Amino acid sequence: MPAPTADSAAASLPLRWPAAWRTPGFRARLLLVLALLLALLAALPRFFAYIQARPGVVLPDPLLAALPAHDVSGLVFGTIYLSVVTGLWVLLPRPRLLLRALWAYLLLHVCRCLLLWLLPLEPPVSLVLLQDPLVDQLVYAAPAPITKDLFFSGHTATVVLLALAVGRGRLRTVLLAAAAVVGALVLVQHAHYTYDVLAAPLFAWGCYRVAGRIVA
Numbered sequence: 001m002p003a004p005t006a007d008s009a010a011a012s013l014p015l016r017w018p019a020a021w022r023t024p025g026f027r028a029r030l031l032l033v034l035a036l037l038l039a040l041l042a043a044l045p046r047f048f049a050y051i052q053a054r055p056g057v058v059l060p061d062p063l064l065a066a067l068p069a070h071d072v073s074g075l076v077f078g079t080i081y082l083s084v085v086t087g088l089w090v091l092l093p094r095p096r097l098l099l100r101a102l103w104a105y106l107l108l109h110v111c112r113c114l115l116l117w118l119l120p121l122e123p124p125v126s127l128v129l130l131q132d133p134l135v136d137q138l139v140y141a142a143p144a145p146i147t148k149d150l151f152f153s154g155h156t157a158t159v160v161l162l163a164l165a166v167g168r169g170r171l172r173t174v175l176l177a178a179a180a181v182v183g184a185l186v187l188v189q190h191a192h193y194t195y196d197v198l199a200a201p202l203f204a205w206g207c208y209r210v211a212g213r214i215v216a
Contacts, residue, residue, distance in 0.1 A: 020095040029215055030095075033102045040109055047113060048146045056120035056148055061193045064124050069190040073131040076185045080155055083178045087162035090171065096215065101165035104204075104211035108157055111203055115151050123147040124190045153192045156183040156200035164208045 020026045091098040129145055159182050163175035183197040 016093065017095050026095065026099065026215075029103070030099055033099070033106055036106055037102065040106065044113075047116075048149060051116050051120065051148050052144060052146050054120045054148070056122040058122045058125060059193050059195065061124065061195075063194045064126065064187065064190055067187060067190075069126045069128050070188050071128045071131075072185045072188050073129075076130060076155065076182060076189065077132050079178050079182050079185070080159060083159045083162055083175055083182075086171070087166055087175065090166045097165060097167065100208070100211045100215045101161065103214050104161055104165065104208040105158070107207035107210055108161060108204060109154075111207060112149075112152060112154055112157075116149055119151050121148060121150045121193075123150065124193060126190045128189050128191070130186070130189060130191050147191075150192060151196050152199040152203055153183065153186060153196040154200075155186055155192075156197050157204040160201045160204035161208060164204065 087101075091101055127147060129147070156179055159175060159179035163172045163179060166172055166175065179201070183200065186192045187194060187197060
């Protein structure tokens with residue numbers, strides 16, 4: 001029997017989606033998480049406008065105090081979007097991995113919204129605004145820039161989540177390195193406190209674990 005070639009393996013990838021779609025549990029979980037993500041997306045602009053209007057607390061941060069602030073928005077979002085494209089390239093042909101990633105992403109944002117509501121914070125006094133035209137228009141649509149979405153760092157957590165979702169291997173290592181770069185850059189930008197960045201991987205890991213139980 002001839003060994004499978006790379007071409008034959010690639011040709012078999014599309015069959016994974018029809019097989020997964022025929023599974024009622026998979027189909028129901030996929031449609032539910034997509035509906036919940038759309039509902040969350042619709043609610044976020046009003047939520048962020050609310051947290052931006054609240055007074056908050058400025059936290060002491062010795063690392064930021066010693067770190068000069070610079071605008072590195074291009075590097076931040078270049079790293080994030082390259083990581084997202086790479087992660088989706090791996091996940092899209094693999095429906096079960098993608099389903100878990102979607103549920104983890106939903107849980108991550110639910111946790112983040114809950115913590116933003118519970119912990120009103122002011123941004124670091126030396127904040128340099130992150131410039132992201134795509135997200136600013138779609139999610140943060142508000143008269144003033146949103147600067148109080150602090151604990152925890154969604155930028156860092158998203159890339160960590162992608163690293164977990166793609167599975168073990170070299171790509172996970174690369175994406176974890178990208179997450180570390182993003183975390184360092186948002187600190188250089190003074191867009192987050194050190195605590196926000198350090199907490200992000202823990203929440204990403206926890207949400208990914210819970211998502212695994214949801215899709216099991």
